[in-house]
Amino acid sequence: DQQVKQNSPSLSVQEGRISILNCDYTNSMFDYFLWYKKYPAEGPTFLISISSIKDKNEDGRFTVFLNKSAKHLSLHIVPSQPGDSAVYFCAASEAGNTPLVFGKGTRLSVIA
Amino acid sequence: DTAVSQTPKYLVTQMGNDKSIKCEQNLGHDTMYWYKQDSKKFLKIMFSYNNKELIINETVPNRFSPKSPDKAHLNLHINSLELGDSAVYFCASSKGGLITDTQYFGPGTRLTVL
Numbered sequence: 001d002q003q004v005k006q007n008s009p010s011l012s013v014q015e016g017r018i019s020i021l022n023c024d025y026t027n028s029m030f031d032y033f034l035w036y037k038k039y040p041a042e043g044p045t046f047l048i049s050i051s052s053i054k055d056k057n058e059d060g061r062f063t064v065f066l067n068k069s070a071k072h073l074s075l076h077i078v079p080s081q082p083g084d085s086a087v088y089f090c091a092a093s094e095a096g097n098t099p100l101v102f103g104k105g106t107r108l109s110v111i112a
Numbered sequence: 113d114t115a116v117s118q119t120p121k122y123l124v125t126q127m128g129n130d131k132s133i134k135c136e137q138n139l140g141h142d143t144m145y146w147y148k149q150d151s152k153k154f155l156k157i158m159f160s161y162n163n164k165e166l167i168i169n170e171t172v173p174n175r176f177s178p179k180s181p182d183k184a185h186l187n188l189h190i191n192s193l194e195l196g197d198s199a200v201y202f203c204a205s206s207k208g209g210l211i212t213d214t215q216y217f218g219p220g221t222r223l224t225v226l
Contacts, residue, residue, distance in 0.1 A: 002154075032211050043116070043202050043217025044155070089155065093211040099157035099168055100211070 003027045004092050006103035015112045019077040023090030023103055026071065030092040034100070035064060035075045038087045047088070048075070080110045115139050116218040118203050124224045125193055133188045133221045135203030143167075144186035145204040145215065146178060155202070161186055162209045190223075198225045 005024045013019045021035075031052035036044035050057040050064045050073065057064050063076045077084055090103040116137045125131055137144065145168075146158040160168035164180040175191045190197060200220045206213040 036217075041219065043204070043219050045217065046214045049212075096211070098211065099160065099170065100215070102155040104153045 002103075003030075003101050004090055004103040006088075006090055006106050008106050009104070010107040010109070012109045012111060013080045015082055015110055016079045019075075019080045019084065019108055019110065021075040021077075021088050021090075021106050021108065023073045023075075024071060025073075025092050027092070027094070027101075028071070029094045030101075031095050032093045033064070033066060033073050034091045034093075035062075036089040036091060036102075037084075038089060038105070044089055077108075080108075082110050082112050084108060085110045116203055116205055116216050118201075118218040118221050120221060121219065122222050122224075124226065126226055127193055127195060129193050130189070130191045131193060131223070132190070133201055133203075133223070135186050135188070135218060137184055137203075137205040137216070137218075139205055139207075139216060141205040141207050141216075142183055143206045143209045143213070144180065144183070145206075146186065146188050147202040147204060147217075149200040149202065149220070151199070158188075159186075160209065167209060193223075193225045195225050198223055 034049040035047040037047045038044040048062050066073045087105040089105045091100045119134045143162045145160045149155045158172050159178045161180045177189045180186045202220045203218040204215040206215045
């Protein structure tokens with residue numbers, strides 16, 4: 001019962017171009033969404049989040065878009081840099097202290 | 113100045129053994145977590161502690177027992193290890209237990225059960 005799905009296991013993008021990572025969810029009770037980035041042999045690090053009351057949140061080169069009706073969110077990275085090459089995890093949670101539910105991750109490779 | 117540290121980084125052991133993984137955070141956070149990333153790459157919450165008290169205990173075999181001697185430490189003890197326990201285990205911490213409190217992860221412990 002995958003409540004959070006990242007259907008693309010990998011993505012390759014040229015340096016300087018836009019990277020778009022997608023995430024779908026099935027639980028309509030989710031109201032807080034996050035993206036984490038993970039380098040090899042390290043733990044995930046928080047990147048950006050969005051509450052269900054918003055449809056967009058921006059932080060520098062990173063923008064997360066939320067489409068509640070489609071139960072879909074995406075992470076845009078512009079411009080992509082080689083240092084962005086990592087595995088990106090989408091995560092979601094219901095209100096309160098409920099645990100994070102993670103997707104399987106998408107491996108982004110930014111090619112110089 | 114590692115924020116969340118775990119030891120050991122790698123652990124290889126035989127089925128049936130008992131092992132422990134240690135976690136320490138120096139961020140002054142009140143809440144700590146254990147996650148398991150299995151072979152299918154899903155990262156799943158196992159336990160959450162707030163100020164040394166258990167607040168989340170997902171469906172995990174009772175062979176897994178977390179112990180929090182103080183709020184900076186959350187250790188994971190695993191008894192009678194099974195092949196299916198092979199995974200990467202991540203410890204994390206956050207200031208509070210709210211979902212809006214950013215979770216900081218340790219580097220992970222790769223457990224291999226032979």
